[in-house]
Amino acid sequence: xxxxxxxxxxxxxxxxxxxxxxxxxxxxxxxxxxxxxxxxxxxxxxxxxxxxxxxxxxxxxxxxxxxxxxxxxxxxxxxxxxxxxxxxxxxxxxxxxxxxxxxxxxxxxxxxxxxxxxxxxxxxxxxxxxxxxxxxxxxxxxxxxxxxxxxxxxxxxxxxxxxxxxxxxxxxxxxxxxxxxxxxxxxxxxxxxxxxxxxxxxxxxxxxxxxxxxxxxxxxxxxxxxxxxxxxxxxxxxxxxxxxxxxxxxxxxxxxxxxxxxxxxxxxxxxxxxxxxxxxxxxxxxxxxxxxxxxxxxxxxxxxxxxxxxxxxxxxxxxxxxxxxxxxxxxxxxxxxxxxxxxxxxxxxxxxxxxxxxxxxxxxxxxxxxxxxxxxxxxxxxxxxxxxxxxxxxxxxxxxxxxxxxxxxxxxxxxxxxxxxxxxxxxxxxxxxxxxxxxxxxxxxxxxxxxxxxxxxxxxxxxxxxxxxxxxxxxxxxxxxxxxxxxxxxxxxxxxxxxxxxxxxxxxxxxxxxxxxxxxxxxxxxxxxxxxxxxxxxxxxxxxxxxxxxxxxxxxxxxxxxxxxxxxxxxxxxxxxxxxx
Amino acid sequence: xxxxxxxxxxxxxxxxxxxxxxxxxxxxxxxxxxxxxxxxxxxxxxxxxxxxxxxxxxxxxxxxxxxxxxxxxxxxxxxxxxxxxxxxxxxxxxxxxxxxxxxxxxxxxxxxxxxxxxxxxxxxxxxxxxxxxxxxxxxxxxxxxxxxxxxxxxxxxxxxxxxxxxxxxxxxxxxxxxxxxxxxxxxxxxxxxxxxxxxxxxxxxxxxxxxxxxxxxxxxxxxxxxxxxxxxxxxxxxxxxxxxxxxxxxxxxxxxxxxxxxxxxxxxxxxxxxxxxxxxxxxxxxxxxxxxxxxxxxxxxxxxxxxxxxxxxxxxxxxxxxxxxxxx
Numbered sequence: 001x002x003x004x005x006x007x008x009x010x011x012x013x014x015x016x017x018x019x020x021x022x023x024x025x026x027x028x029x030x031x032x033x034x035x036x037x038x039x040x041x042x043x044x045x046x047x048x049x050x051x052x053x054x055x056x057x058x059x060x061x062x063x064x065x066x067x068x069x070x071x072x073x074x075x076x077x078x079x080x081x082x083x084x085x086x087x088x089x090x091x092x093x094x095x096x097x098x099x100x101x102x103x104x105x106x107x108x109x110x111x112x113x114x115x116x117x118x119x120x121x122x123x124x125x126x127x128x129x130x131x132x133x134x135x136x137x138x139x140x141x142x143x144x145x146x147x148x149x150x151x152x153x154x155x156x157x158x159x160x161x162x163x164x165x166x167x168x169x170x171x172x173x174x175x176x177x178x179x180x181x182x183x184x185x186x187x188x189x190x191x192x193x194x195x196x197x198x199x200x201x202x203x204x205x206x207x208x209x210x211x212x213x214x215x216x217x218x219x220x221x222x223x224x225x226x227x228x229x230x231x232x233x234x235x236x237x238x239x240x241x242x243x244x245x246x247x248x249x250x251x252x253x254x255x256x257x258x259x260x261x262x263x264x265x266x267x268x269x270x271x272x273x274x275x276x277x278x279x280x281x282x283x284x285x286x287x288x289x290x291x292x293x294x295x296x297x298x299x300x301x302x303x304x305x306x307x308x309x310x311x312x313x314x315x316x317x318x319x320x321x322x323x324x325x326x327x328x329x330x331x332x333x334x335x336x337x338x339x340x341x342x343x344x345x346x347x348x349x350x351x352x353x354x355x356x357x358x359x360x361x362x363x364x365x366x367x368x369x370x371x372x373x374x375x376x377x378x379x380x381x382x383x384x385x386x387x388x389x390x391x392x393x394x395x396x397x398x399x400x401x402x403x404x405x406x407x408x409x410x411x412x413x414x415x416x417x418x419x420x421x422x423x424x425x426x427x428x429x430x431x432x433x434x435x436x437x438x439x440x441x442x443x444x445x446x447x448x449x450x451x452x453x454x455x456x457x458x459x460x461x462x463x464x465x466x467x468x469x470x471x472x473x474x475x476x477x478x479x480x481x482x483x484x485x486x487x488x489x490x491x492x493x494x495x496x497x498x499x500x501x502x503x504x505x506x507x508x509x510x511x512x513x514x515x516x517x518x519x520x521x522x523x524x525x526x527x528x529x530x531x532x533x534x535x536x537x538x539x540x541x542x543x544x545x546x547x548x549x550x551x552x553x554x555x556x557x558x559x560x561x562x563x564x565x566x567x568x569x570x571x572x573x574x575x576x577x578x579x580x581x
Numbered sequence: 582x583x584x585x586x587x588x589x590x591x592x593x594x595x596x597x598x599x600x601x602x603x604x605x606x607x608x609x610x611x612x613x614x615x616x617x618x619x620x621x622x623x624x625x626x627x628x629x630x631x632x633x634x635x636x637x638x639x640x641x642x643x644x645x646x647x648x649x650x651x652x653x654x655x656x657x658x659x660x661x662x663x664x665x666x667x668x669x670x671x672x673x674x675x676x677x678x679x680x681x682x683x684x685x686x687x688x689x690x691x692x693x694x695x696x697x698x699x700x701x702x703x704x705x706x707x708x709x710x711x712x713x714x715x716x717x718x719x720x721x722x723x724x725x726x727x728x729x730x731x732x733x734x735x736x737x738x739x740x741x742x743x744x745x746x747x748x749x750x751x752x753x754x755x756x757x758x759x760x761x762x763x764x765x766x767x768x769x770x771x772x773x774x775x776x777x778x779x780x781x782x783x784x785x786x787x788x789x790x791x792x793x794x795x796x797x798x799x800x801x802x803x804x805x806x807x808x809x810x811x812x813x814x815x816x817x818x819x820x821x822x823x824x825x826x827x828x829x830x831x832x833x834x835x836x837x838x839x840x841x842x843x844x845x846x847x848x849x850x851x852x853x854x855x856x857x858x859x860x861x862x863x864x865x866x867x868x869x870x871x872x873x874x875x876x877x878x879x880x881x882x883x884x885x886x887x888x889x890x891x892x893x894x895x896x897x898x899x900x901x902x903x904x905x906x907x908x909x
Contacts, residue, residue: 064679064868153631154664156619163625173631176664222664226680241689242679243868244763244860272762274868275858279760282753491617 046097047317048554051572055579057266057553058290060280061273061297064243069226070210071149072158076468077297079210080562084262084569085235085248085269087213090124090143090192091204095261095569097321097557099381102472104204105260108138108214108232112204119199119515124207126190127258132216133231133251140192142214144184148175150211154223159470161206167197175217201517205471208561234264246271265555265572270580277301284548285314292552293579295566300546302361308548309364317551319566320365320544321558324374327466328537329415329428330496337413338461342405344535347462350398351538352431354391359423365546369539373477373528376560377469379521386529387539398435410436414460417441418449421464424540428464454492463496464540468563473517474524479508482531497536504531552578589897593890598650600886601879605646608875614638615875619677635660636677649674649879673883674876678869683880686865690849693763693861697784697853698846700777704785706839709792714828716793717800728793735790744783744856751779761857780857784850788842796835803831833904836896844892848885 065082066075073082083089092107094100104112109124116123130138147166150158152174163169167183183195194203206212219230227240234256235248248269256264281304283291300308300318308314331338331347338344353368360366368391371383378384402410417425422443429439442460444452453463470476480486484500492498507527514520532539545564549556554574558564573579616633617624633639637648637659648657652672659666659675666675666682673683716728751758758779764772803809804827812822849863858864862881869877900907 067680069680152664153628153635154660156616156628156632163628171627223666223675223677223680241860242681242686243865274860274864275760276856279748279858283760 045557046570047319047549047556048552048574051263051265051554051570052574052576053265053572054267055293055573055576056268056270056290057571057573058294058580059269059271059297060275060283060291060294061271062275062277062280063298064273065246067157067226068229069155069158069223070213070215070229071146071152071155072226073210074157074159076563077565080559080565081568082210082229083208083213084233084567086229086231086233086237087210088130088232088259089210090207090212092208092261093559093561095263095559095567097559097567099376099560101560101567102376102381104208107208107259107261108143109207113207115201115203115515119201119203120196122194122196122200122203122207124192124194126192128190129255130232130258131253131255132214133236133253135253136216137189138214138232139189140186141189142216143192143212144181144186145175145217145220146213146215147184147211148172148181149215149220150174151181152176155225159206159209159211161209161470162211165194165196165198165200165203165206167195169197176222199513199515201515201520202471202473202475205473205475208471234259234262235269238268243273245273262569263555263572265570266576266579269568271297278304281307281548284317284550285311287317287551290578290580292550293573294550295553295556295571296547296549300365300548302365304548305361305364305546314548317549317553318364319547319549319556319558319564321560321564322367322375323468323543323545323563324376324472324560325466325468325563326369326372326374326542327424327464327540328369328372329540330463330465330537331535332456332459332461332498333500333536334456334498335461337405337407337411340405341535342401343407343411344538346398346401346405346435347432347437348387348532348535348538349389349394349401350432350435350437351389351540352391352393352427352434353540355427355431356424356541359427360541360543365544367542367544369542371528371539372481372532372537373474373524374469374542376472377474377477377521377528378525381560384525384529386532393431393434395431395434398437402436407436410438412438412440413462414440414442415462415464416449416453416460417443417464418446419443420446424464428462428540450493451491453496454488454490456487456489456492456498465496466540467494472561473521474528475512475520478524478527478531479512482536483508499531499534499536501531501534504534586898589894593894596890597883597886601650601883602646604879604882605649606642608878615677615873618873673880676869676874676877678872678874678877683876686877687862687880687884690860690862690865691847692765693859694849694854694863695847696763696766696773696777697780697850697859697861698843700774701781701784701788701846702839702843704781705788705792708785708789710796710835712789712793713796714800714823716797717804718823720801725797729797732790732793735786736794738787740783740787740850740852741856743786744780744853747779747783748856761859763859763861780850780853780859783857784846784853792835792839795838796831799831799834800827803827806830830904830906833900836899836903840892840896840899841889844888844890845885847888847892848881 065078067073068082070087073079083092088107090107090109091104091112094103094105106112108126108130110127114123126140132138147162149155150162151172172181185193214232216230228237231251234251234254236251238247238249240246250267278301280296281301284296285307308318329347331344333339357363357366357368370385375381375383415425415428425441429441432439453459467477467481480494482495482499483505487495487498511520511523545558547566552574555570555572556566559567616629616636616638620629620632637645656669656672668675668682671684676683676686679686712728716725719725752760761776761779764776766773809822809826812826849861849866851863851867854861854863855867866881
């Protein structure tokens with residue numbers, strides 16, 4: 001997930017936190033690890049049953065898409081919208097709620113790809129008879145073309161997995177000057193072969209990313225393609241006025257028989273953008289007239305949560321799937337006092353995660369985290385409790401650890417949080433204070449947050465931030481957050497504990513070289529626990545994506561692979577005649 | 582007259598160039614890097630350089646500014662090869678955030694802001710002037726006091742407060758009006774007006790109050806002029822005296838502020854548009870500020886400056902029409 005995505009996520013997070021200012025630290029209810037989420041419609045529930053075909057689904061949004069060009073689309077909810085409605089990729093995720101949503105199914109391809117040469121070569125064969133919105137055939141060359149486009153400096157912002165894994169990609173700058181990548185081969189119109197410079201067992205996961213959607217060279221208009229991507233999915237763009245409205249209508253050339261995932265229930269999908277968040281919430285709570293057939297784009301605002309939870313009929317329309325992003329207190333392991341394992345462990349033990357959850361909006365929209373990676377990256381979709389620390393912490397044990405580190409009198413340090421996470425910062429401050437760790441809080445504007453904490457020389461000892469995986473694999477999490485070789489003095493991102501441990505890095509390389517995906521996943525899960533034992537971070541919380549849908553909406557659930565955003569492959573209406581025209 | 586106009590137009594061009602230069606310098610010397618923002622996570626230095634070159638950010642500042650100014654008159658091409666972007670006259674640059682030419686964005690948003698500004702202006706002129714003139718003609722009576730206290734109260738309400746109050750009262754509580762959603766005048770005039778009524782009211786309340794106070798003062802002053810006494814002495818009907826002689830002369834200062842207000846609003850009412858979710862120039866500007874979309878910020882600033890400077894000029898020319906004593 002790129003920085004911008006994280007900024008957006010933090011912005012949402014901050015609004016949640018702001019709403020709870022003043023409540024942080026309060027409302028403790030013991031240390032039971034299995035707290036029940038007060039929102040019933042999560043974890044496998046579909047709201048509204050099976051939809052009927054037809055009608056107009058309205059999406060009420062407070063923002064425009066960052067990018068819809070498949071070479072540039074790298075923001076979770078936008079990727080969901082793009083790949084579920086407008087363009088198909090080689091492989092995609094099942095349209096299922098809960099943990100099943102992270103299982104792969106072939107999309108344009110006939111299967112999940114065939115590895116050879118020790119997972120350094122991946123071959124995909126396209127289904128026969130696939131066409132674009134004008135009826136022309138989708139070819140393997142068009143997928144290669146879009147992969148090449150993603151290297152173009154005129155089309156920045158997209159996923160960089162192709163750049164990181166394809167052989168001979170160094171210095172390549174896109175197809176604009178007639179130069180092509182030799183490492184992507186298309187022996188015929190239905191076969192595409194990717195040659196990588198290192199083994200990548202999880203290549204099928206990367207093949208779900210919009211980089212691996214087809215773009216016909218004839219339709220390519222460079223940066224302007226962002227405004228009118230050519231459809232290979234069930235809908236095509238009828239009109240798109242940036243930051244105002246996008247209208248999708250059926251792509252009559254899309255063949256449902258070739259697609260096991262997309263149901264395409266509504267006839268039209270209209271996204272109205274630039275609305276105020278509180279107005280969206282009010283309209284969806286009331287759900288009157290055509291708003292009954294509406295869904296929100298962004299999360300419920302914190303001040304609206306109580307209005308929703310207090311009414312049973314409204315609460316029944318609330319989705320709150322996990323965003324699969326974990327947030328943690330990251331400690332500067334490169335200098336005193338946090339270069340001492342005991343001191344870092346003291347922070348882990350002192351931290352009150354219940355207070356953090358309360359400060360972040362309560363258990364309806366937040367869960368306490370007990371590992372570095374989110375639950376979606378663990379077998380069974382649940383984080384293990386590796387450290388076995390009570391949710392509200394254990395200040396006495398923390399004091400003991402500090403004493404062992406020779407800091408019996410406690411210590412003083414500073415913590416940087418985004419201004420949106422101020423309430424969470426205060427909860428951390430209070431909980432560490434119980435063990436004698438005196439924390440001075442530094443709040444930074446969200447727009448400057450990543451630059452501030454990325455300056456490794458001048459930053460504070462502690463920072464509160466997180467990471468979201470691009471797909472359900474440790475590959476997109478642990479190396480970004482804990483590989484010491486990626487640390488930059490300035491503009492550092494991901495590894496904010498500046499953790500550089502030879503054994504861990506060696507193990508990461510071993511896992512990356514594994515050709516068996518299942519074996520690799522198990523190894524990442526074990527490594528997560530081994531890293532936590534070395535205490536570069538203290539797990540904090542995981543946010544949920546709270547979405548309130550209208551009364552006429554059916555087939556709605558948050559999809560685990562897109563940060564809990566609504567799965568646009570299956571959402572539709574109960575009674576299409578009640579929707580707007 | 583023509584000489585005067587020529588001189589003034591030259592002045593307008595000078596002011597706009599100066600504003601462009603200052604805005605350009607401010608945004609381009611700031612430490613933010615549009616190329617880095619576009620590049621995303623784990624951006625390699627090599628790729629960052631390529632993006633920077635494509636955006637033209639590797640050229641010296643004076644060169645970038647010269648290109649920008651020439652582009653306004655002649656249009657320009659950004660980048661090379663297959664993906665080169667053509668930006669025709671009057672080219673105000675390209676928004677990498679919106680993947681569109683800034684000029685096209687402005688043209689697209691302008692009808693919304695213009696609908697908002699003109700409708701609100703009609704409302705506040707009618708409300709403000711009638712209140713002001715009534716108060717002036719009934720100076721020191723109860724009517725005068727009530728009107729002026731009301732005006733002070735209304736003028737001290739910030740637009741975000743009035744808006745929230747109106748939204749609550751007229752939409753949420755009574756359901757009298759819909760949540761505003763812009764409908765173009767050309768597609769459905771009735772729905773255009775009913776959707777804009779609320780934002781018009783929100784803006785008009787604030788301005789009407791200021792205009793009531795302003796026009797009351799101007800009217801009291803002009804009604805005390807000797808020519809009014811003469812007109813009355815000639816036995817002209819009261820209506821003629823008030824409207825043709827009193828109001829016309831008293832309007833000069835009101836016209837001055839009206840020109841500035843309308844000019845400013847045409848380039849977007851940031852708060853009102855954002856609160857009511859209207860996709861006008863103001864919201865475009867707000868979005869550009871939060872995402873650091875410098876070409877759009879520069880474009881809107883120039884547009885606003887142009888409107889204000891041109892409105893100012895128009896008002897100066899109108900003086901001669903309104904007030905027979907003014908000649909150029």
